[in-house]
Amino acid sequence: MYNQTEIIKDTTDLGPEGELIVNMGPQHPATHGVLHLVVTLNGETIKKIEPHLGYIHRSIEKMCESLTYRQFIYVTSRMDYLSSHINNTACALLVEKGMQIEVPERAKVVRTILNELTRIASHELWIGAMAMDLGAFTPFFYAFREREMITDIMEDTCGARLTMNYIVPGGLMYDIHPEFQTKVKAFIKQFKEKVTEYEDLVTGNVIFQSRTKGVGILTASDAISYGCTGPVARGSGVNCDIRKIAPYDAYDRVEFDEIIETAGDSFARYMVRVKEMNQSIRIIEQLIDNIPEGDFVGKTKNVLKLAKGEFYQRVETARGELGVYIVSEGGTTPHRIKFRSPGFSNLSVLNHIAKGSKIGDLMATMGTLDLVIPDIDR
Amino acid sequence: MFLKDYISEVYNGVSSLLKGMRKTGYYFTHSKEIITEQYPDNRATLKLADRFKGEVVMPHDENNEHTCTGCTACELACPNGTIKIITKFDITPEGKKKKAIDAFIYRLEMCTLCNLCVAACPSDAIKMAPNFEHSVFDRSKLTKILNNPGSKIKEGIE
Numbered sequence: 253m254y255n256q257t258e259i260i261k262d263t264t265d266l267g268p269e270g271e272l273i274v275n276m277g278p279q280h281p282a283t284h285g286v287l288h289l290v291v292t293l294n295g296e297t298i299k300k301i302e303p304h305l306g307y308i309h310r311s312i313e314k315m316c317e318s319l320t321y322r323q324f325i326y327v328t329s330r331m332d333y334l335s336s337h338i339n340n341t342a343c344a345l346l347v348e349k350g351m352q353i354e355v356p357e358r359a360k361v362v363r364t365i366l367n368e369l370t371r372i373a374s375h376e377l378w379i380g381a382m383a384m385d386l387g388a389f390t391p392f393f394y395a396f397r398e399r400e401m402i403t404d405i406m407e408d409t410c411g412a413r414l415t416m417n418y419i420v421p422g423g424l425m426y427d428i429h430p431e432f433q434t435k436v437k438a439f440i441k442q443f444k445e446k447v448t449e450y451e452d453l454v455t456g457n458v459i460f461q462s463r464t465k466g467v468g469i470l471t472a473s474d475a476i477s478y479g480c481t482g483p484v485a486r487g488s489g490v491n492c493d494i495r496k497i498a499p500y501d502a503y504d505r506v507e508f509d510e511i512i513e514t515a516g517d518s519f520a521r522y523m524v525r526v527k528e529m530n531q532s533i534r535i536i537e538q539l540i541d542n543i544p545e546g547d548f549v550g551k552t553k554n555v556l557k558l559a560k561g562e563f564y565q566r567v568e569t570a571r572g573e574l575g576v577y578i579v580s581e582g583g584t585t586p587h588r589i590k591f592r593s594p595g596f597s598n599l600s601v602l603n604h605i606a607k608g609s610k611i612g613d614l615m616a617t618m619g620t621l622d623l624v625i626p627d628i629d630r
Numbered sequence: 631m632f633l634k635d636y637i638s639e640v641y642n643g644v645s646s647l648l649k650g651m652r653k654t655g656y657y658f659t660h661s662k663e664i665i666t667e668q669y670p671d672n673r674a675t676l677k678l679a680d681r682f683k684g685e686v687v688m689p690h691d692e693n694n695e696h697t698c699t700g701c702t703a704c705e706l707a708c709p710n711g712t713i714k715i716i717t718k719f720d721i722t723p724e725g726k727k728k729k730a731i732d733a734f735i736y737r738l739e740m741c742t743l744c745n746l747c748v749a750a751c752p753s754d755a756i757k758m759a760p761n762f763e764h765s766v767f768d769r770s771k772l773t774k775i776l777n778n779p780g781s782k783i784k785e786g787i788e
Contacts, residue, residue, distance in 0.1 A: 323709040326744040390654055397665060404679075411681040411758060417744045425749055429681070453650045458643035 271299065274611075278307050284381060285625030287599075289618075296610050301603040309629040316589045321347045321421060321556040324586070329415035331591065332627035334374040335569040337366050340419040342576045345500055346565035347421040350558040350580065354551070357502075357544040359423030364502040365436065365539050366409075366418070368532040372443070373402040374570035375525045378622050382522070383454050385619040386463055391453050398446060401439045408435065421556060423549030436540050440533055447529070455526065464518040468605045468617030471516055478604065479597035482572025483528065484621055487521035489514040494568035506535045521620040557584055571595055571622055595627040682760035683743040686713075686736055688776040689757060695784040696777055698755035700731040704747035712741045720782075730783055734776040739769055 276289040286307035292300040312331060316324040325343045329336035341363055348355055380395035403413040408429040410416035418425050454460055475485040485492045493510040495503045511527045513520035558580035566575045572594025579588040598621045606617045657663060669676075690696050700717040718732040748756055756776070766772060
């Protein structure tokens with residue numbers, strides 16, 4: 253049995269100048285999964301952060317190579333499980349692009365609504381988890397109350413709460429639930445009433461503001477050179493919303509603003525996500541009454557075969573830009589598939605922006621990067 | 631000037647905290663607005679969505695007849711090899727041979743509930759059922775044979 257003083261007495265592996273190496277994770281309540289950070293500290297100041305990956309690597313890219321173009325979509329729900337709809341959409345869009353499948357208007361509009369609902373659900377969960385990282389436990393339950401309404405809508409229409417697999421090449425797997433529109437409208441009404449609660453509880457809170465303002469500052473040029481996308485880059489003033497740059501599905505016919513904050517600190521990234529939820533509500537409001545009648549799935553062949561060549565499709569997930577790249581040899585399965593996940597690039601910037609700050613600020617910085625570990629490892 | 635800033639900062643800080651605590655206090659006193667459901671206790675009233683994907687089942691009618699022709703479309707559509715269909719040849723009264731299923735083996739422990747088999751089925755023989763309490767003590771109990779013993783194919787299904 254060691255006692256406390258004996259452990260500290262052994263200073264051989266403390267490094268040259270009394271450096272202390274702290275392992276955060278793989279099992280740590282604030283890392284949301286199995287992320288392992290090796291933090292080198294000098295006193296309380298962070299000198300270096302080394303993320304160790306691979307604890308939840310499932311070789312999804314290799315798995316996809318043995319599955320057909322209908323089958324590989326369900327695996328991508330397991331990458332970024334909080335925006336699984338959007339991952340599925342990316343894969344379906346790529347197959348449609350490669351085979352020139354005509355997608356019915358109804359499917360396009362329903363996909364857009366579901367994608368935006370997924371984005372709201374993801375941001376809701378993030379707000380709860382982020383506030384919990386900083387020690388506020390109550391917002392977690394309030395955020396999950398609204399998220400629960402979205403998962404109920406998903407359960408009704410898609411049959412699952414998290415890994416839906418509702419989107420197929422050519423459209424949707426089956427038609428929307430008859431009560432879909434009324435339920436979504438009820439959700440919009442409740443969301444608009446209750447979103448002020450987050451403002452009262454979290455945004456205006458003096459402790460939250462002083463812990464996030466001026467913490468983990470990322471400049472616009474660094475955000476571009478590290479390949480950051482999504483709310484992380486938009487919090488630094490970079491225009492990178494794929495829904496605006498390269499619209500897919502029904503995004504070209506709806507009006508919404510791309511949220512840009514210029515401060516680049518943790519609070520700016522927080523504000524981007526809060527405002528983005530309101531924009532998502534705006535998109536849904538424009539579409540929910542105008543779901544066109546007609547087929548929900550286009551005409552596809554029984555066996556899908558992509559032409560020989562290379563295909564790339566990018567979409568905006570709740571975390572940033574997701575790219576799907578397929579090399580096809582003309583067969584029924586992809587020859588090589590590669591996912592460009594937003595989480596990996598966003599994690600790589602952590603060492604840069606957290607260096608020099610105190611270890612207590614690391615949670616605030618890492619929380620606002622919105623890391624989903626299965627998305628990083630794949 | 632410094633004193634004025636200091637006092638306003640303290641005032642704003644305290645008011646922001648009180649604002650948040652008023653919200654928590656509201657829900658503390660209004661217990662009817664809390665929507666938490668106590669799961670094992672509400673089993674009797676628990677209602678899942680009709681499309682909920684819990685497991686694959688094969689519906690049989692009152693004559694113990696199903697509509698599965700044994701075409702193995704679901705077996706080919708499954709990404710994980712969850713389904714295995716063993717076919718046999720029945721002799722019809724006219725003396726002809728007719729293909730029919732002997733066993734529709736479904737391995738729940740390998741299933742990801744992606745619904746691709748149900749979507750691929752041409753005769754609507756299988757569907758998803760909203761059962762979710764699947765825990766058992768032995769893994770072999772999760773391997774199920776979906777067609778009832780003695781069941782046969784419905785008339786007129788090819």
